[in-house]
Amino acid sequence: MQSTAHAFKANVRAALADQPLQQALGMARTGFQQKRADAAARLPEFEALRDAAKALKDHVLGHLDLYLEAFEQRVVEQGGKVHWARDAAEARAILIDLCQAAGARTVTKSKSMVTEEIGLNEALETAGIRPIETDLGEHIIQLAGQRPSHILAPAIHMTKERISALFAEHHGRPPVTQAPELLAEARAFLRQRYFEADIGITGANFLVAETGSIVLVTNEGNAELTQGLPKVHVVLAGIEKLVPTLEDAFVLLRVLARSATGQEFSAYTTVLTGPKRPADLDGPGELHVVLLDNGRAGMLGTEFQDMLRCIRCGACMNHCPVYLATGGHAYGSVYPGPMGAVLTPGLVGIEEAQHLPNASTFCGRCEQVCPVRIPLPKMMRHWREEQFRRQLTPPTARYGLKLWAFAARRPALYHLGAKVTSRLLGWLGGRRGRFASLPLAGGWTGSRDLPAPEGQSFQALWAARQGRGR
């Protein structure tokens, strides 16, 4: 997709002023967090499972080339085909070739962030192939011509009223307003599309090296209909999705749903191995797996390797004060929230995405809830350092930091400066005790008052206290 990450600041201003969006986010704010906390509390082994999940992903990443080779061999042995794509363009070309080889006019898709990452839908449409998103949230935003604003709940930014208006406009049915009616209408509309589709395209939650299996997780059952009804099933998956064995997949599955939605287990976990067997009554006759690199291999052996542990549960954004204030669209990229703030600069470049690693209060909750314990704040700091190195930080911030660093290395000067400044500001603040505006501090005072310093500094108080104690 076209990134608008560079416009993050303007996007945020628009998002904060968007009343329906704020109303929708208000509903998201409490639900996800409480559900995850409840699910974690119900399972005494949850923290130990998170450790096991982290260790498992680290092991796989440490031997990723070998596991990919093993997986490929097993897929091929069972009659499937494996394709490799270095980047998004190569992946799009492979998928379009597969569609054209099958004479496909319509393809159904079950929600897949990696197809968003490569901009698949636009490419399909350009090639004259109609992509139909089947996940309810994806269907809603496809009708609206939008992008997912959450990796799990793509239409989390939409109110029922907006969905109702969209359905009335696009489904050609009398308008309905209640959630059960809206769902029933989408179900009926999409049901026909499954039967019309020539190809079903899905992502993969996990790829099992031992058996050559693809693991798909949904709550709606749309992945099963997407892959099970058309003649061809195409899987697009990032190369980091490998697990060694089926047992290993369940280590991750046990933390995935709990972290994502607070469910004990998602409604459907499907393990697919090879195409339809000769005696089977249903299933696709052809299975293709497209393995996508797109910058992932380059993260191995760097400070961003830990990011490849991500299992796309969305817990980091569900707990992020910035995400919950702005929604996902403000990030202007496929992956929003803390995981997006780390991943996006790697995908589109730090120049384009320089605001994202800065869109954090460093409260650390993303890391606290990450099922595979990715040190997200630490990695955002890496990007900030990278920005500084490449001189992407604005000059005022750069010189401000340099000035501060100069003083911080000279304690006597620093204390003197702090003393003078705080006395001056205390005096200027007067009886009001705060400033509504201040030169060089417009970023702060633009939206709130700056309190004037009062009394002595900590250093001075400490010195006095030590003196008394002696």
Added chain:
Amino acid sequence: MTAGDARAEILARLGHGLRGGAPGAEQRQGIVARLATPAATLIPSRAALDQAGRIVLFTRQAEAVQASVERLPGPAELPAAVAAYLRRHNLPMRLVMARDPLLTAAPFAASMIQVRYGPVVEADAVGLTVALAGIAETGTLLLASSTERPTMLAFLPETALVVLPSRQVLRAYEDAIAAWRATGEGLPRSLNFVTGPSRSGDIEQTLQLGAHGPRRLHILLIDEPAPAGDGASDAA
């Protein structure tokens, strides 16, 4: 650019990032061994119960995710129970069924229910199939595709009825995997772990049932051991 180039280049990038080059024989052997002997994983203690306890837990967990569970003494009682369920929900006395020995042995012919075997079509409102196992930990059903049991039986119809022999209620997913390993056979094309009916929270995070899969999931737990050679015995 050929496909071969992409594969070689990605593997080379990975090897370079991981260890500055291609994997050695020892590393390769390590992974072969890891795949040949699956590592023991952490299994929550929640379902470490005897058979009776597992059935209680399975039932509670399945009901917590909006499935309904009914316990029957044996397959002979199936047709009457299914007919009563269909009446209760005002559904037609018609269903598409798996040609599973457990079901074909039940006296459906003597009931009012019109039974059809074979592939599932859009018009089928009710599907009846047999689960390989039940997982007590989360109230999950394990379904496996085969010639007799098309996957779509539990996905296309709005109402999914699933028969589960109660002796097949296992503790955890790993027990079902262990049972599969013991058979020495390959995996079926599709294994479905099903936890409650289809659902979506995409409209203002309110729980709605029946998004694309079944709106209703009814589990018929059957106590009496099924005849030898039935489809469920491969997970015993």
